[in-house]
Amino acid sequence: MKRNFSKILFSLLAFVLIFSIFGFTVAANGGKKSKTQFSEIPLAEILGDIELSSDRPTSVIVELEEESIVEAKHKGTSQTKANLKSERGKVIKALEKAVKNADVNREYDYVFSGFSVELPGNEIVKLAAIPGVKAVYPNVHYTAEVISAEVISEEAFSPEMMNSAPFIGSNEAWEAGFTGEGVTVAVIDTGVDYTHPDLAHAFDDYKGYDFVDDDNDPQEGAGQYHGTHVSGTVAANGAIKGVAPDATLLGYRVLGPDGGTTEDVVAGIELAVQDGADVMNLSLGNSLNNPDWATSIALDWAMAEGVVAVTSNGNSGPDNWTVGSPGTSRDAISVGATQLPYEVYSVETTTTGDVSYESDKVMGYADVKDLTALDGNEYEFVNAGLGNPDDFKDIDVEGKIALISRGAIPFVDKAANAKAAGAVGAIIFNSEPEEFDFVIPGMEVPTIKMSGVDGQKILSELEKGNNTVSFDLEYVTTNPEVMADFSSRGPVTLTWMIKPDVSAPGVNIVSTFPGNGYAALQGTSMSAPHVAGASALLLEKNPNWGTEDVKAALMNTAVDVIDPATGKAYAHNSQGAGSIRIVDALNTTTLVAPGSHSFGKFVKNTGKQVEKQSFEIKNLSSERKSYSFDVEFAGNPDGIKVSTSNNLKVNPGKSQQVNFNVQVDTSKLEPGYYEATISVSDGTQKIDVPSILFVGEPDYPRLTGAFLEKVEEGSYYVGSYLPGGAEVVQYNLFELNGEKIGEPIDTLGTFSNAPAPYHEFLWDGKVGGEELEDGEYVLGVYVEQAGVTEYKAYLVTKN
Numbered sequence: 105m106k107r108n109f110s111k112i113l114f115s116l117l118a119f120v121l122i123f124s125i126f127g128f129t130v131a132a133n134g135g136k137k138s139k140t141q142f143s144e145i146p147l148a149e150i151l152g153d154i155e156l157s158s159d160r161p162t163s164v165i166v167e168l169e170e171e172s173i174v175e176a177k178h179k180g181t182s183q184t185k186a187n188l189k190s191e192r193g194k195v196i197k198a199l200e201k202a203v204k205n206a207d208v209n210r211e212y213d214y215v216f217s218g219f220s221v222e223l224p225g226n227e228i229v230k231l232a233a234i235p236g237v238k239a240v241y242p243n244v245h246y247t248a249e250v251i252s253a254e255v256i257s258e259e260a261f262s263p264e265m266m267n268s269a270p271f272i273g274s275n276e277a278w279e280a281g282f283t284g285e286g287v288t289v290a291v292i293d294t295g296v297d298y299t300h301p302d303l304a305h306a307f308d309d310y311k312g313y314d315f316v317d318d319d320n321d322p323q324e325g326a327g328q329y330h331g332t333h334v335s336g337t338v339a340a341n342g343a344i345k346g347v348a349p350d351a352t353l354l355g356y357r358v359l360g361p362d363g364g365t366t367e368d369v370v371a372g373i374e375l376a377v378q379d380g381a382d383v384m385n386l387s388l389g390n391s392l393n394n395p396d397w398a399t400s401i402a403l404d405w406a407m408a409e410g411v412v413a414v415t416s417n418g419n420s421g422p423d424n425w426t427v428g429s430p431g432t433s434r435d436a437i438s439v440g441a442t443q444l445p446y447e448v449y450s451v452e453t454t455t456t457g458d459v460s461y462e463s464d465k466v467m468g469y470a471d472v473k474d475l476t477a478l479d480g481n482e483y484e485f486v487n488a489g490l491g492n493p494d495d496f497k498d499i500d501v502e503g504k505i506a507l508i509s510r511g512a513i514p515f516v517d518k519a520a521n522a523k524a525a526g527a528v529g530a531i532i533f534n535s536e537p538e539e540f541d542f543v544i545p546g547m548e549v550p551t552i553k554m555s556g557v558d559g560q561k562i563l564s565e566l567e568k569g570n571n572t573v574s575f576d577l578e579y580v581t582t583n584p585e586v587m588a589d590f591s592s593r594g595p596v597t598l599t600w601m602i603k604p605d606v607s608a609p610g611v612n613i614v615s616t617f618p619g620n621g622y623a624a625l626q627g628t629s630m631s632a633p634h635v636a637g638a639s640a641l642l643l644e645k646n647p648n649w650g651t652e653d654v655k656a657a658l659m660n661t662a663v664d665v666i667d668p669a670t671g672k673a674y675a676h677n678s679q680g681a682g683s684i685r686i687v688d689a690l691n692t693t694t695l696v697a698p699g700s701h702s703f704g705k706f707v708k709n710t711g712k713q714v715e716k717q718s719f720e721i722k723n724l725s726s727e728r729k730s731y732s733f734d735v736e737f738a739g740n741p742d743g744i745k746v747s748t749s750n751n752l753k754v755n756p757g758k759s760q761q762v763n764f765n766v767q768v769d770t771s772k773l774e775p776g777y778y779e780a781t782i783s784v785s786d787g788t789q790k791i792d793v794p795s796i797l798f799v800g801e802p803d804y805p806r807l808t809g810a811f812l813e814k815v816e817e818g819s820y821y822v823g824s825y826l827p828g829g830a831e832v833v834q835y836n837l838f839e840l841n842g843e844k845i846g847e848p849i850d851t852l853g854t855f856s857n858a859p860a861p862y863h864e865f866l867w868d869g870k871v872g873g874e875e876l877e878d879g880e881y882v883l884g885v886y887v888e889q890a891g892v893t894e895y896k897a898y899l900v901t902k903n
Contacts, residue, residue, distance in 0.1 A: 147233055166219050167398065206231075208221045209222065256624060268614075274641075289353055295328065299323075301342050303336060328618070334387050356375065366399060384636075395433065412636075417631075425803075425805070439610075442665055444609050455572065481575075486501050516544060528550075552575070606681050611630075657692050659700065703766050712768065714766065723755065773799045830888060836852070
């Protein structure tokens with residue numbers, strides 16, 4: 105367990121009890137005034153979850169104030185590798201003087217200015233105090249984002265299984281002559297099996313680089329498959345075809361068997377840009393919702409340098425604010441996952457003696473043939489507990505139905521474990537009495553779901569020896585394309601941007617697998633390469649386009665994904681601009697950029713607040729066009745008015761900026777999130793630009809971490825991470841009795857107007873004038889910001 109940042113999970117009641125015991129005050133211990141001494145200190149930003157009280161080696165990424173080569177170039181200033189090396193050397197020299205055990209690893213200068221270094225965690229504050237250091241980021245762990253994987257046997261495989269590329273229009277694009285020829289796509293991932301017969305054509309002599317083993321061979325490691333699968337979706341050309349089958353590929357192995365770290369991902373981005381990639385795909389991520397992260401910054405500057413950067417949005421949905429870096433990038437194209445249209449069946453489940461179950465429904469399946477094969481047949485069913493691998497060790501489910509309880513592991517893992525044990529289907533029942541809503545197409549065995557009440561009923565029947573089950577299945581309808589529940593949602597903190605930018609198929613995607621094989625995977629990792637391949641097709645047709653043109657074309661021509669539960673389009677923060685359609689993007693005659701807008705926050709308590717926004721319209725046609733505009737907020741709420749030009753005339757091949765004002769009267773609006781659609785029409789083509797605004801402070805997490813760290817004898821740093829700053833922040837210390845919160849000890853400090861994203865102060869380690877004993881404690885942090893309060897507890901160590 106991490107000692108600083110492992111949050112202790114307490115119930116709401118526990119928090120209420122804390123407040124009732126220890127109110128918001130600087131007095132403590134029965135009203136006695138504290139003699140604690142504290143003072144705020146300036147430091148470079150230390151972002152993220154870093155264990156600052158430990159003396160264990162900790163790897164971090166250091167961003168320097170000195171601008172990278174690409175950043176300086178695009179800001180019109182002069183920068184050289186030699187100067188960066190010199191400035192970086194000064195900081196490294198100062199670091200080595202201040203910290204005895206500091207081991208610098210990778211150094212960056214092209215799209216990111218800084219270096220990675222390993223040093224004791226409790227020395228990081230010294231690093232942050234060195235002149236020239238802009239920010240310190242944890243060298244966080246990145247994973248290849250896959251929800252489930254199923255290898256397809258040679259006997260079962262057919263090329264028609266690769267149906268996602270045709271769905272977004274790849275076949276029609278090929279027929280029009282666009283196959284990605286002459287465009288280079290970098291796959292920054294787990295490496296790639298470039299010997300696969302469907303991929304060998306895409307690689308030249310120089311194939312990329314392996315940052316895990318530090319050599320020039322990006323061949324995927326033993327037991328890994330993610331990068332090969334992603335590469336096939338981009339550019340396979342054999343038994344299956346990727347979206348851009350004639351594109352050239354470069355592989356960059358930045359993720360090993362256990363994932364990878366920021367230092368290698370940033371290094372991969374830098375090298376891909378310098379190697380001349382036109383497009384890069386990063387189907388990887390973490391849970392950090394922050395636009396100013398090392399990977400996100402590197403992607404922003406890669407886009408500025410002319411490389412179309414595509415990244416997965418993450419697999420932590422369906423709640424808002426779940427998008428993580430690098431999907432939080434301001435400029436890169438972040439991609440959400442959709443499920444292709446699939447057939448819906450109703451089911452009547454009957455066990456021995458014609459016992460029926462009211463709540464039974466089809467939860468999901470990978471192949472409709474596997475589902476319909478169950479129809480009308482009788483099977484033995486077996487209790488498989490929670491569906492963990494160990495639950496299957498001592499039971500025989502071969503050719504049977506696994507009965508599984510919800511809990512402990514994801515549904516898709518339960519189904520996968522059932523299949524691995526030989527089951528032909530599964531019944532999953534809720535751990536609570538009621539039903540649950542999840543429908544997950546792509547489950548590895550046909551899966552029926554039930555309420556907790558029916559789950560206990562079927563368990564009871566099984567205990568009586570009534571161990572047979574049959575299913576009466578009936579076709580109901582074919583569901584349209586829908587958003588995958590697992591797909592992460594925006595917005596992004598601080599920028600309040602809509603993410604994802606677009607969506608693409610990501611459930612049950614068939615592509616190449618190492619060793620000449622094929623597999624079906626699901627995750628936003630599978631969605632991103634569809635967009636990377638589409639970008640290659642657009643660049644083949646339009647080699648002079650900039651990255652913003654490619655992004656705009658994909659966003660402007662995407663189609664709304666409709667939620668079948670409501671009959672309305674999913675929220676912008678679920679689908680972005682919609683699901684991509686390649687042919688429409690290739691044929692568009694107008695580009696509107698940026699392809700989405702955030703009007704930001706409107707927090708004025710009285711009166712009206714006005715914000716100005718603009719976007720650029722580019723007329724790609726050979727005729728002069730006249731554009732009209734319409735802005736519609738969902739529900740047409742009073743208090744929001746948008747004014748813009750009624751008509752705008754743009755000459756052929758020219759661009760023009762459109763300015764508009766947004767006026768918000770917060771007195772007429774409830775605090776919350778409001779989404780709008782800006783429609784741009786030339787009389788023939790209509791482009792919808794998704795937009796959002798927030799009334800009041802957005803509902804992002806106010807507090808994301810805290811720490812207590814010893815500087816020297818009698819001196820400690822105490823602090824917290826505040827994404828939006830805080831009007832008030834208070835630090836309370838409590839005893840820890842076992843795993844329970846004990847008595848309040850003291851209020852260590854109360855501050856007002858703490859800035860984002862990081863606050864810290866110096867504490868003398870004393871309570872009531874007496875030195876506090878070393879040991880484990882609970883640091884309770886209370887935050888007030890924009891009318892929202894949060895109180896969280898963290899386990900810390902004083903030593």
